[in-house]
Amino acid sequence: DIISVPLDVAYAPEDLRALLAQHADKALVLIDTPGRSQHSTAQLAELRAYVRAAEPCEVLLTVAGNVRQRDLVDVAERFSRVSYDGLVATKLDETRTYGAPLNLAHHIGVPLTYLTTGQNVPQDLAVATAERFCDLLLGEAGPC
Structure with a gap:
């Protein structure tokens, strides 16, 4: 209950279909999947x-x-089998070089949509705007 919304767990794709049917009246349903190895x-x-x-929808x-950039490209290329519309760059609070996710978005031709700069959801989640990214680059960004 991190962001004060209902939480359901689907243990199989069929479970997910049933849960989505239960939430058909919702304007937005977020689905978070477990981390997966691209290998x-x-x-x-x-x-x-x-x-x-x-x-x-997205x-x-x-x-x-x-x-590293090379590892990001590997992840993006291998996950392209799943087909995705954009990128979320996480763990930006754990680095001082921010170009890799931006370069990746340009390289694969999808937008960088969100940034995270910490573990606190939703406070550390922000829309990836040019202004926000420049603030990170210039060291002027605090939590999202």
Whole structure:
């Protein structure tokens, strides 16, 4: 109950379909999936099954902003099998170099949509605007 919204757990894609039917009256349903290794074919197949079951309007790939560019590109390329519409850059409070997620978004042609700068949800989550990113680069950004 981190952000004061109902929480349900789906243990299989069929469970997810049923839960989404229960929440059909909601304007927004957020689906958080467990972290998956880009090197596990089985885990990527399982994730694709959940995405197909959800029939989402938008899929966002969450990437850690504190890892090397080469690793981010590997993650993005391998998760492209799932098909996503944008990126969320997390862990920006754990680095002082912010270019990797921005470069990745440009490289793969999807927008950088959200940034996180800490563990406090929703306080540390922000829309990824040019102004917010510049504040990070210039060291003027506090928590989102």
